[in-house]
Amino acid sequence: MFSPQGPSLRELMIQAMSSVEGGYDLLAPKFDRTPFRTPDDVLDACADALRPLGPFDRGLDVCCGTGAGLGVLESLCAGRVTGVDFSGGMLAQARDAYRDAEYVRADARALPLAEAFDLAVTFGALGHFLPAERPAMFAGVHRALRPGGLFAFPISAPPPVTSSAYWAASGFDLAMRVRNALWRPPFVMYYRTVSLDALRADLTAAGFTVSTVPLSSLGRRADSSPHFGLVLARKSDAR
Incomplete structure (x- = not known):
C-alpha cells in the first residue's frame, strides 16, 4: 500500500497518536506517497462529470x-482557485505543487469566506468530521459560494457486509473509537459515518438542492450500480 518513499510504520504511529492537525503536519511531506491521497482516476472522473456543468470562474x-483537488479546479475554472486547510504542513506542500493558487489556513467548520466562488470541491475529507460537525462545514461552504454556485464531491458505494472492505472499514473505525476513548487529543477519521442519506439531509438543511450522478468510468458493482457517484449540491441563485 505504501511506496518505499512513503512514511514508515513508526511515522504513521506517531501521526495516529497526534491531533488531526498535528498528524497531517507530520505526514505532509510524504502524504502523496500514501494510499490516502485521492487517486488520479477519481479526480479525472470528477473533472469529466463537472465540465459540462460549467463554465466556472473561481x-x-x-x-x-x-x-x-486544485488540479481539478484549475482544469475547470477560468478564474483563480483557492485551497483551504488547517494544516500548515499540508498547505506548504500544496503551495509547492500549485503556485498559482491562493491559500487560506482555516478550520473548515468555520470558513471565513462569503459569496466568492462558483465551484467548491472536497476530496477524501468528510471522514474527518463527526456527524455533528458536518452542518457547520456545509453551512460554511454554502456561505462561500455565489448564488447558483455548486459544491461537489465523490462518494463511494458502501461495500457489502460480506466483503473484506466492509470489515476492514469497520475494524478501522472501531480502532479509532478505542484510540479516541483512551488518548487525547482525538484523531477523527471514520469511514462508516458518511452515508449518502446522511450527507443529503445535512446538505439540504444547509440550503442546498442535492443530486447525484454516477461516475461510470470508475466501474460498476455486480448489481450494475456504480462504484462511485458524484454528489452535486447547488446553492439557490436567489439572493
Whole structure:
C-alpha cells in the first residue's frame, strides 16, 4: 500500500497518536506517497462529470491537503482557485505543487469566506468530521459560494457486509473509537459515518438542492450500480 518513499510504520504511529492537525503536519511531506491521497482516476472522473456543468470562474478546494483537488479546479475554472486547510504542513506542500493558487489556513467548520466562488470541491475529507460537525462545514461552504454556485464531491458505494472492505472499514473505525476513548487529543477519521442519506439531509438543511450522478468510468458493482457517484449540491441563485 505504501511506496518505499512513503512514511514508515513508526511515522504513521506517531501521526495516529497526534491531533488531526498535528498528524497531517507530520505526514505532509510524504502524504502523496500514501494510499490516502485521492487517486488520479477519481479526480479525472470528477473533472469529466463537472465540465459540462460549467463554465466556472473561481474555485474552492475545501480541506485541500497537498492540493490534488486544485488540479481539478484549475482544469475547470477560468478564474483563480483557492485551497483551504488547517494544516500548515499540508498547505506548504500544496503551495509547492500549485503556485498559482491562493491559500487560506482555516478550520473548515468555520470558513471565513462569503459569496466568492462558483465551484467548491472536497476530496477524501468528510471522514474527518463527526456527524455533528458536518452542518457547520456545509453551512460554511454554502456561505462561500455565489448564488447558483455548486459544491461537489465523490462518494463511494458502501461495500457489502460480506466483503473484506466492509470489515476492514469497520475494524478501522472501531480502532479509532478505542484510540479516541483512551488518548487525547482525538484523531477523527471514520469511514462508516458518511452515508449518502446522511450527507443529503445535512446538505439540504444547509440550503442546498442535492443530486447525484454516477461516475461510470470508475466501474460498476455486480448489481450494475456504480462504484462511485458524484454528489452535486447547488446553492439557490436567489439572493
